[in-house]
Amino acid sequence: MDKLLRRKVDSYLMSWKNNPDRKPLVIKGARQIGKTRSVEWFASQNYKNVVQINFVEQPKYKNIFEDGFGVDAILKNISLLNPELKFVPGETLFFFDELQACPSCATSLKFFKLDGRFDVICSGSLMGINYQEIESNSVGYKEDYEMHYMDFEEFLCAKGYSEDFIDELYQHMLDVKPLAKLQMDVLFELFRDYATIGGMPEVVNTYIKNKNFSGTLGIQKQLLKDYEEDITKYVEGLDKAKVKAVYNHISTFLAKENKRFQITKIGKNARNRDYVGCVEWLADAGVINVCYCLNLPELPLKGNYDPKLYKIYYKDTGLLIASLDEEAQEDLRANKNLGTYKGAIYENIAGDMLVKQGYNLYYYSSDKPSLEMDFFVRDADSLIPVEVKANDGATASLNNLLKEDKYPDVKYGIKLSYKNIGFNGKFYTFPYFMIFLLKRFVAERRKL
Secondary structure (H helix, E strand, C coil), X not given: CCCCCCCHHHHHHHHHHCCCCCCCEEEEECCCCCHHHHHHHHHHHHCCEEEEEECCCCHHHHHHHCCCCCXXXXXXXXXXXXXXXXXXXXXXXXXXXXXHHXXXXXXXXXXXXXXCCCEEEEEEECXXXXXXXXXXXXXXCCEEEECCCCCHHHHHHHCCCCHHHXXXXXXHHHHXXXXXXXXXXXXXXXXXXXXXXXCCHHHHHHHHHHCCCCCHHHHHHHHHHHHHHHHHHHCCCCCHHHXXXXXXXXXHHHCCCCCCCCHHHCXXXXXXXXXXXHHHHHHHCCXXXXXXXXXXXXXXXXXXXXXXXXXXXXXXXXXXXXXXXHHXXXXXXXXXXXXXXXXXXXXXXXXXXXXXXXXXXXXEEECXXXXXXXXXXXXXXXXXXXXXXXXXXXXHHHHHHCCCCCCCCECCEXXXXXXXXXXXXXXXXXXXXXXXXXXXXXXXXXXX
């Protein structure tokens, strides 16, 4: 089996296997992000026997749990359906794919763990999984891993750049040492390509194979349609039309100056109470990232935000661009002009790259005093404002937040722009393409 794209989940899977007390693993994520391919590759390299069951493509296997969840009973029923399969203790991986189509499988994980003879990995799409049903099963007997679209580091690896190159890039960041002009030019070019195509593995593969954008837009537009179909298929307990309305208006609000999502402007007589749960469903399904407005720029973050004030970003910036009209498409792909959409593309990709590092998204907006900040991250004892600049304009809000007498939790800030690495005593300036290293930087800077 060939594997073109190296993913971060690869090293996670190896660490999991090397843990002598490993639990059954559940890999969750949005559709078409490479979950199945990654597990298949890992399995082919590390196990003599692999029992792979896809509950969508092979629905008859949903019945293997009819005689209970004991491992021997499950093995007996699998053998009835396929007597050629081998179950060798210590050498066999069970790979249950499309877990969302068979929630009963989640219950069996506890029994596989207690039995201890076999390794188990499950994979499932966030779209369609009833996690209240699944999460209540096998609590404490399974391990969860959420997989994302490819981040910029994985994109660089796909383009042939090594881990040593990534480490060298990070060292520049940590040492606050500017990059050479050639490095800046090449990395910004790669970053603009990544922003345009996003991190969907099929799109990245097509881009690398063709060495241009040819064919990528069609794949992205099909995925947007697939998500709409999934909304119709999987939404339960909510008005499907309302969930679709939220989904289809994301780019509309990102085109506005303040980018805040307002249900009341989706349609005539639309009211917030009629759309309760719609945004949460899309977020749980792995389609969107939600960025909430802080009440005050101070710690703690949880509980210090208004759940009714938020921005919505696409999980994948390539899908945001694919949702735009043809004129914008042409400008973006031909001229690589990411600044045509009121900074929304920069915010979207910055937010997504923060989420992929494990951050929740928060922003701040105030009229008195006038303050606007795109994102906040934190370390153990300080709040760090992150400003995303589509151009090299003024940084008044960032400077105001760094006045110690007003906002004591804010010790320093970060500005993301087309500028080189720098520090003016108050905030760091980093080029956009370094966002994927931010959490690593924030953690290590605190130790210095």
